[in-house]
Amino acid sequence: MTIIHNTLLLDQTAWDLVLDVNGNIALAGAPYAIAQDVASATRTFLGECWYDTTQGIPYWQQILGEFPPLQYVAEQLQDAALTVPDVAAAQATFTSFQNRSLAGQIQIIDTDGVTNNVAFGG
Numbered sequence: 001m002t003i004i005h006n007t008l009l010l011d012q013t014a015w016d017l018v019l020d021v022n023g024n025i026a027l028a029g030a031p032y033a034i035a036q037d038v039a040s041a042t043r044t045f046l047g048e049c050w051y052d053t054t055q056g057i058p059y060w061q062q063i064l065g066e067f068p069p070l071q072y073v074a075e076q077l078q079d080a081a082l083t084v085p086d087v088a089a090a091q092a093t094f095t096s097f098q099n100r101s102l103a104g105q106i107q108i109i110d111t112d113g114v115t116n117n118v119a120f121g122g
Contacts, residue, residue: 003086003112005030007037015043034086035116038108041080042120055083070094070102077106081118086110096122 009018009026020026028036046056057076062068074092081090088111094104103121110116 003030003034003110005033005037005086005110007033010036010040030086030112031110031114031116034084034110035108035118037084038081038087038090038106038118039120041084042077042106042118044080056080070097073102077120081106081108086112088113 006027006029009028010016011018018026027033041055042057044056045060046058047053049055057063057080063073063076074094077092078090081087081092087108089109091107092104093107094102096103101121103119105120106118108116108118
């Protein structure tokens with residue numbers, strides 16, 4: 001089965017919409033679209049989506065300004081990644097924690113078995 005997963009293409013720096021060569025809003029297809037949607041899901045704060053306040057990670061409530069176990073943070077990132085359609089598995093790993101900044105990646109496997117990494121922090 002081939003995944004048909006499209007999403008609006010976002011600029012990797014500004015995290016804003018991008019236009020294609022014809023001036024239309026650009027789309028991204030799988031597997032990049034899945035990775036981008038995972039990145040968006042892990043950037044969403046709990047309660048931020050007014051249409052579904054249950055989505056998101058409890059950054060304000062339990063992570064930022066606190067010192068939760070890294071396993072808890074990893075679980076929150078993995079759970080958020082698994083909310084994205086076509087994500088079959090997610091594993092968060094951390095590469096550094098310096099000056100209150102956490103960096104790492106989330107390895108995702110989609111329903112076609114394709115592996116992709118979503119980096120964060122740093």
